[in-house]
Amino acid sequence: xxxxxxxxxxxxxxxxxxxxxxxxxxxxxxxxxxxxxxxxxxxxxxxxxxxxxxxxxxxxxxxxxxxxxxxxxxxxxxxxxxxxxxxxxxxxxxxxxxxxxxxxxxxxxxxxxxxxxxxxxxxxxxxxxxxxxxxxxxxxxxxxxxxxxxxxxxxxxxxxxxxxxxxxxxxxxxxxxxxxxxxxxxxxxxxxxxxxxxxxxxxxxxxxxxxxxxxxxxxxxxxxxxxxxxxxxxxxxxxxxxxxxxxxxxxxxxxxxxxxxxxxxxxxxxxxxxxxxxxxxxxxxxxxxxxxxxxxxxxxxxxxxxxxxxxxxx
Numbered sequence: 001x002x003x004x005x006x007x008x009x010x011x012x013x014x015x016x017x018x019x020x021x022x023x024x025x026x027x028x029x030x031x032x033x034x035x036x037x038x039x040x041x042x043x044x045x046x047x048x049x050x051x052x053x054x055x056x057x058x059x060x061x062x063x064x065x066x067x068x069x070x071x072x073x074x075x076x077x078x079x080x081x082x083x084x085x086x087x088x089x090x091x092x093x094x095x096x097x098x099x100x101x102x103x104x105x106x107x108x109x110x111x112x113x114x115x116x117x118x119x120x121x122x123x124x125x126x127x128x129x130x131x132x133x134x135x136x137x138x139x140x141x142x143x144x145x146x147x148x149x150x151x152x153x154x155x156x157x158x159x160x161x162x163x164x165x166x167x168x169x170x171x172x173x174x175x176x177x178x179x180x181x182x183x184x185x186x187x188x189x190x191x192x193x194x195x196x197x198x199x200x201x202x203x204x205x206x207x208x209x210x211x212x213x214x215x216x217x218x219x220x221x222x223x224x225x226x227x228x229x230x231x232x233x234x235x236x237x238x239x240x241x242x243x244x245x246x247x248x249x250x251x252x253x254x255x256x257x258x259x260x261x262x263x264x265x266x267x268x269x270x271x272x273x274x275x276x277x278x279x280x281x282x283x284x285x286x287x288x289x290x291x292x293x294x295x296x297x298x299x300x301x302x303x304x305x306x307x308x309x310x311x312x313x314x
Contacts, residue, residue, distance in 0.1 A: 142276020
């Protein structure tokens with residue numbers, strides 16, 4: 001059965017407020033964005049009338065909140081091959097391929113890393129919830145490379161603390177457009193949700209959070225540069241946004257850049273077939289939660305990225 005709550009505005013103290021703000025102060029265990037969605041879907045009414053989240057409360061208003069019954073999603077194990085770099089009773093380290101979503105969500109319920117892990121592992125940490133069991137950190141769908149997964153809550157909490165404290169060693173390889181003049185540099189630009197294109201992130205926008213990425217040039221080509229990027233913070237799409245912000249978007253990243261234009265017909269053909277940005281999480285280092293030993297893992301570049309680099313070296 002859905003849960004139903006009723007509130008009556010009896011004092012001026014509760015009047016003249018946005019409806020979503022007023023309800024966010026009540027003990028509903030709902031975020032403001034969740035409340036807004038319920039209002040928009042007609043699950044929250046004022047005086048038995050559908051209103052907007054911006055509705056201003058008035059003395060005498062009767063607010064009715066209906067919280068629909070949540071049916072938990074059942075994630076099915078799937079026999080999907082995994083490139084396992086390391087595994088023990090506490091954790092598993094994977095080389096995630098480009099194109100694989102880490103966990104279900106946003107209309108994706110199968111073919112994810114979680115589906116594969118549920119088939120491979122007898123148990124995973126439950127801290128991530130039903131959709132994200134064992135998932136301590138993520139990589140974008142089209143970013144390949146090293147990713148660690150926790151098999152129990154002790155490991156999950158310990159690894160999460162290391163990521164939060166920024167003591168994890170993360171190094172990425174990216175092929176970017178243009179010639180980066182400096183041999184190395186540091187990008188400090190806050191990142192937040194794009195004000196218009198809500199599925200994108202952007203640097204220097206309102207309500208942005210501090211973000212820092214260091215980089216150094218590994219190899220230079222005619223119109224492209226191979227770089228190593230080290231994120232010192234962990235914002236969504238951070239490396240992609242920062243490199244685009246300084247005028248060097250990652251090759252293949254159509255969200256934060258444009259399709260590669262080149263006079264090299266062979267390279268043009270290869271780049272047209274790219275399924276995502278040429279960004280690879282090459283190195284991940286952390287202290288093992290149980291043994292307290294520092295461990296570092298490296299994943300080789302994916303074949304399509306190697307192929308592009310070989311063509312550039314010709």
